[in-house]
Amino acid sequence: MLKVLSGNHSAAFGALLSRINFVAAYPITPQTQIIEKLAEFVDNGVLNAKYVRVESEHSAMAACVGASSVGARAFTASSSHGLIYMAEMAFWASASRLPIVMAISCRALGPPWNIGNEHTDILALRDSGWIQIFAESNQEVLDTVIQAYRIAEDERVLLPVMVGLDAFTLSHTSEPVELPNQETVDHFLPPRSDKPYLLSPENPFTFGNMSNPTEHMELRFMHHTALRDAKNVILEADKEWESLFGRSYGGLLDEFMCKDAEVVIVVIGASSGDAKEAAVVLRKEGIKAGVLRIRVIRPFPSEEVRNLLSRVKAVAVVDRDLSPGSGGILVSEVKSALYNLRCRPFVKGYIVGLGGRDVTVGDYLAIFRRTLKSYEEGDVQEDWFNLNLEVLEK
């Protein structure tokens, strides 16, 4: 059944179909519709979950940590300032190895106050030890929330997952979405197991106590390897999802006409659809263009990126984010993945669309063309795309 849903409501339906039984949330634009829809589901009786209205995002994650520790399938959603405020507890949740899922309608950070689309919020938490998956469409938002629980609760993983969606570009945009059948979802995602341990008075354990330098490093090594090896579980989930519902998102990467490409745009999020459209236009002109959408940011698919880009002439990495003083976050990940190749492609970074500035098919056409020109000229300087000089000179 196709239903017209916004990205936010797609996330809420994903949580409903996952049969979550705990929500703790605090509203923030542009994700508020997610938790409002979930409140409606609980109120209507379609969702049997404990819904806790907390006073902050920090408490929302703290409550999810508690609920997940005793075996609940816990969900929350946040964005921008809310996510950054939650950061302390986000680190706590992942190092506690709790399979919480959180949707993030990715938005710029102030000041100045801005509610527009930007990925700096989720990427600021890339080192928080969570799995991070980013969607291109509302359908992928819904499907990924369900897949996220399957991945998070796998005994080889036991880590929380963030599902990213672009503010407004997905969160408030409505398009037809296929609602998966509940019975098939239940088959894909059985109830959470009580393995390997739950917090319980009958079987008391203590968690998160003081650790000594003698074992702290080993615990971090286990966290790191579990996160790194989650790649296989993410791929398995994508494959099984495809066999059940006929939809695959490529697992770690969504590769579009990259195999024989001479120029490739690497990008995160919904505007990859516009980049693909630009690649189609250029192919008609005889330019071999491709698009590589990074679907999974953590664990970063370094080997896969390396394999796909090793034979490409020129690569444009498009960042809708900024690490001030360094530059684009994605471009540094991609460059680091490519470094050990004997023969590396040309890489040029672009900063685009900060604070909700739209990125169009025309913009991606310009980026493809500029990258080929920069390749010829050897111009590797980071390009702030379409900066308004009048504003700068004021």
Add this chain to the structure above:
Amino acid sequence: MLYEIRFHGRGGQGVVTAAELLVKAANVEGKWGQSIPFFGAERRGAPITASARFSDAKLSIHSQVYNPDLVVVLDKKILDFMNVTQGLKREGSILINSPSHFSVMKDSAYKTWLVNATKIAEELGLKMAGWTIVNTAMLGGVIRIFNWIRLSSLIEAIKSNWVGQVGELNAKAAERAFEEVQIA
């Protein structure tokens, strides 16, 4: 087929809902559409826009609409201070909520359609917090001009959006506008 529509109205007039309802109407027929609201610092009464994009096949693009085929104006006062035809395709159309005798966009090269959505909504008692709600009436006019989605599909989308009397009245508004819309 790619057809893009931009709605101009004021915050609280149901502009975003109009774009979404039209996509729901297309979905009734299994046709693909996407509604794209534009958000800034909105508040009640401020001029706002929302867009909708329709296609025979699913599209993966998500950028805003810049070159619409149709511009829909829910409040004609907006024409006084805003260039609503910006980016409108050369062969594009404009639909304005206006009495038929009111001459607007006279020297416009675009095909201009008028429907008195305010009168229709007022006669049907479509009011919310003191405001006459014209969005569903405007959609009746859109269906007539766009000619790609059936009126019955819009009625179905409206009735599943609002159950009972509210749905009935909004459906009636769309039906009346579909009949009454005319070229200026």
